[in-house]
Amino acid sequence: MSRRHRHYPDPEVEDHFEDSTQDEPSNSLVTSTKESKGGRGPNVLMAPVPEKDRAVITPLNKDAWITNPMKKNVSSTITCLIKAHYPGTYRPLDKHGKQVPEDEAVVIAHYHNFSAHTRITILKEFLLCFKFADGREEDCARLFYRKAVERFSQALSHEKSEAKRSLEKHIENMRATELQQDGDAPSHDDFDVDEPQLWKAFPPYWIEQKWWDMLCDLWSDENVKKVSAQNSKNRMEGGGVHHTCGSRSVAMHKQAMIIENAGTDVDDIDVFERTHRHAKGKGQYANKKAE
Structure with a gap:
């Protein structure tokens, strides 16, 4: 497993992300590609738990479950595993039912586009920390999938918000620098913080730059914007x-x-x-x- 996808505490990795951000205001949007502040640094998973000590998950309905004993990190564990195993792209089927070539792969913006193998891996690693109630395994697995869909969607929404905040901060730094140098800060109104193309300079740690660029391109599509705006409304x-x-x-x-x-x-x-x-x-x- 690569260092970028390491699951558990690693001081060397944490130090790497601590030191990787350095603001250098300029007239361009070329910035550090990693940020450790503002919630964009790596999350750390709990280590595997001996089977006898794992909290038991019992579903209450199709949307909710409880754990015994009570645990607060169930959702965050799912999110960490999804980030660690994010595949980036997938190859959809063409009109003949065959996978498209690798150079036509599509960026993954929904959990159901994760491969079955990856989804099974995420579930198996989750079950190294928790266990499903006896006789309720199928119900728990279905509920786990629903929660994974939700957590992945929330993770991407969070990264959009973080990119906007990083862009706003970068613009403010440019204004401050130019004010010090010239005594008069020019307008930067041409930088629209809601424009996904400008988010490319601020990728989260868990998404490779090429995949983040593809996501920003997807979010820039007018049809996608319309759907997003309607959902917000x-x-x-x-x-x-x-x-x-x-x-x-x-x-x-x-x-x-x-x-x-x-x-x-x-x-x-x-x-x-x-x-x-x-x-x-x-x-x-x-x-x-x-x-």
């Missing part, structure tokens, strides 16, 4: 996120509350308050819809 019209669960499901929050309550069951209203108000159920509601 639908989310806004739906009131946006109206809970405070984070990456943990309501069921997992309830499980944590029962543990805090010395094993005694908790009222569903209390669970709603915990998962829809800030400050662990004591602050303001997430939004008007939740209230």
Whole structure:
């Protein structure tokens, strides 16, 4: 396994990413290709756990599961494994049902385009840290796939946001430098932070530059932009996120509350308050819809 895809703590790798970012403002968008700040540095997976000590995952429905004992890093483990095994491209089938040539490979922007072999590898490595409840293995595997789809989508969305923030910072650095040198900072309004082509200078650590370029090209497509804009509009019209669960499901929050309550069951209203108000159920509601 390459160093870039190493799963577990490695001081040498961590030091490499710590020292790899250096801001050098200029009139171009040529920057360091790796950043360790702002959430773009490598995540570190938990080491494999002896089978007898692995937390047991039990599905509650098609969207939620709980772990026994309670664990907070289930979702982050899935995300780390997806990043570590991201294949970059895949070869779709042509009209004759055969894979297209390698030079016509398409960038992977959805988890279902990961090869079956890669998806199985991700699941197997996940099961080195957790285990599925006896007799519920098939239900757990289906739920794992749904969560992997979601986590990969969220990972790409996060990297888009990070690229925009990096671009904004770079533009501000250019303005500050030119102001010091010339006494008057020219306009940089021609840099549109929402333009994916300008994100190419800020790839995340887990995506090779050539794949990141292909993703930016995909996101620049007008049809893709229209779909993305419509999806954003639908989310806004739906009131946006109206809970405070984070990456943990309501069921997992309830499980944590029962543990805090010395094993005694908790009222569903209390669970709603915990998962829809800030400050662990004591602050303001997430939004008007939740209230």
